[in-house]
Amino acid sequence: MPSRSKGDGVLALASSRRKTARAMAVVRKGSGRLYINGFPVEVFAPNEFVRMKILEPLWLAKDYTSDIDIYVRVMGGGFMAQADAIRMAVGRALVEYTGSEHLKELFKEYDRTILKGDPRQTEPKKYGGRSARARFQKSYR
Numbered sequence: 496m497p498s499r500s501k502g503d504g505v506l507a508l509a510s511s512r513r514k515t516a517r518a519m520a521v522v523r524k525g526s527g528r529l530y531i532n533g534f535p536v537e538v539f540a541p542n543e544f545v546r547m548k549i550l551e552p553l554w555l556a557k558d559y560t561s562d563i564d565i566y567v568r569v570m571g572g573g574f575m576a577q578a579d580a581i582r583m584a585v586g587r588a589l590v591e592y593t594g595s596e597h598l599k600e601l602f603k604e605y606d607r608t609i610l611k612g613d614p615r616q617t618e619p620k621k622y623g624g625r626s627a628r629a630r631f632q633k634s635y636r
Contacts, residue, residue, distance in 0.1 A: 506563065509587035511580050511612060516572025518580035520588040525564025529553060531581060532568060545578045552586040552609050555601055559593050579608070586610055 507522040529550070531539040540546040553560050565585055569577045586609035590599050602609040618627040625631065 507588045507592035509584050509591055511583035511587060513579040513583065513612060514572050514576040514616060516569060516576035516580040518567055518569040518577070518584040520581075520584035521566045522588050522592045523564050523566065524562065527561045528564045529585070530564065530566045540574075540578065542574070545574060548578050549581050549585070551606070552582060552589055552602065555605055555609075556589045556593070556598055559589060559595070559598065563592065565589075579613075582609060583612055 504523050505521055506524070508520070510517070510519045512518075529536045531549075536546060536549060540549055553565075565588060567581050567584055569581055569584075571577075572580070586602055590602065590610065599610065620627050623630055
């Protein structure tokens with residue numbers, strides 16, 4: 496995994512969150528590949544829908560990605576929250592790397608969540624019931 500400092504060939508850094516999943520993306524010179532936790536995206540996401548969701552920012556920015564590699568480190572959450580966090584980190588890293596307002600507008604027009612996350616979290620369970628809002632029923636009265 497690449498270092499976190501902006502030296503050593505690092506061109507751009509970006510991070511993102513979705514629910515409890517956290518992702519950090521690093522852009523370096525390369526051959527247009529995406530690595531997640533050290534594995535190519537084809538190995539990391541064998542599910543085609545998840546892989547397509549992760550690769551959306553790369554398809555939209557295909558003019559900019561031929562000479563770079565993107566390394567993503569992701570942890571926490573489920574596989575879909577991780578996919579959303581990866582997608583957002585990659586989109587933000589590409590915008591930072593290119594500095595292109597056109598690319599930023601393209602991402603916003605296609606899907607705003609590529610750049611801006613969804614802040615919703617699971618509501619915690621409370622006493623007196625089986626879930627966050629539901630309450631136990633009474634058999635008397």
